[in-house]
Amino acid sequence: MPEKTVTIGSRSGLHARPAKIFVQAAARQGVPVRISAGERPPVPATSMLGVLALGAVQGTQVTLQADGPGAEEALTALAELLARDLDAEEPADA
Amino acid sequence: MPDLAPLPLDPRAIRLDAMAASRDDAIRQCGQALLDVGAIEEPYIATMIEREQVLSTYVGEGVAIPHGTSAAKHAVHHDALSVLRFPAGVDWDGEPVTLCVGIAARGDGHVRLLSELAQILMDPERAKALREASGPGEVLRLLGSAGPSTREETSA
Numbered sequence: 001m002p003e004k005t006v007t008i009g010s011r012s013g014l015h016a017r018p019a020k021i022f023v024q025a026a027a028r029q030g031v032p033v034r035i036s037a038g039e040r041p042p043v044p045a046t047s048m049l050g051v052l053a054l055g056a057v058q059g060t061q062v063t064l065q066a067d068g069p070g071a072e073e074a075l076t077a078l079a080e081l082l083a084r085d086l087d088a089e090e091p092a093d094a
Numbered sequence: 095m096p097d098l099a100p101l102p103l104d105p106r107a108i109r110l111d112a113m114a115a116s117r118d119d120a121i122r123q124c125g126q127a128l129l130d131v132g133a134i135e136e137p138y139i140a141t142m143i144e145r146e147q148v149l150s151t152y153v154g155e156g157v158a159i160p161h162g163t164s165a166a167k168h169a170v171h172h173d174a175l176s177v178l179r180f181p182a183g184v185d186w187d188g189e190p191v192t193l194c195v196g197i198a199a200r201g202d203g204h205v206r207l208l209s210e211l212a213q214i215l216m217d218p219e220r221a222k223a224l225r226e227a228s229g230p231g232e233v234l235r236l237l238g239s240a241g242p243s244t245r246e247e248t249s250a
Contacts, residue, residue, distance in 0.1 A: 012205070043216075048153040049155065049212045049216050052212035055209030056205075057202055
């Protein structure tokens with residue numbers, strides 16, 4: 001299964017606004033994406049609880065997985081999002 | 095992952111039969127419970143509402159986890175949770191919320207708290223037990239048992 005590992009770039013980690021932005025972006029992909037950190041089993045990237053449960057702080061490595069048509073594009077887009085410091089960006093939806 | 099410490103939940107910050115007129119009222123009550131146990135200064139409560147206006151803390155399954163903004167961290171004395179259950183439900187921007195977990199955390203403490211809490215809520219049995227708990231003692235047991243020995247993953 002295609003996967004991509006990326007380091008969390010957001011200062012506050014993958015929670016609150018960065019987590020919300022990520023979950024919403026994952027939901028817009030045409031293909032189911034899963035995310036994992038450390039040894040624990042992957043969770044759906046569209047699950048806010050699942051993403052929060054990762055406990056990913058800035059610098060944590062997470063792995064994204066997706067399968068099927070469009071998987072590579074989805075992984076690339078989401079990995080790029082996670083690598084950015086989303087806390088430093090103006091809320092687009094505030 | 096670091097070792098998991100028990101969640102900082104004071105039994106006095108648990109209300110199982112709360113009622114709220116609105117989302118903001120529910121958040122205020124979660125904040126008041128944190129204030130009552132000496133975890134925060136009062137200004138933190140306004141930032142909990144402010145945070146909610148910018149970004150919903152609804153996480154699914156009828157659960158919301160209101161917390162203040164990072165700018166208000168100086169108003170936090172110690173990490174703490176409050177657990178308020180709203181049996182009649184609260185309209186959370188269109189989502190019915192029956193369980194609110196208020197969070198006060200200094201520094202990056204909230205990431206760990208959220209992670210532990212999310213892991214408990216993701217376990218369907220523990221989440222159900224939490225929604226149906228008959229007393230504060232049961233809530234404490236459910237949230238306080240987040241130690242490594244209870245960490246076996248359900249391969250959902």
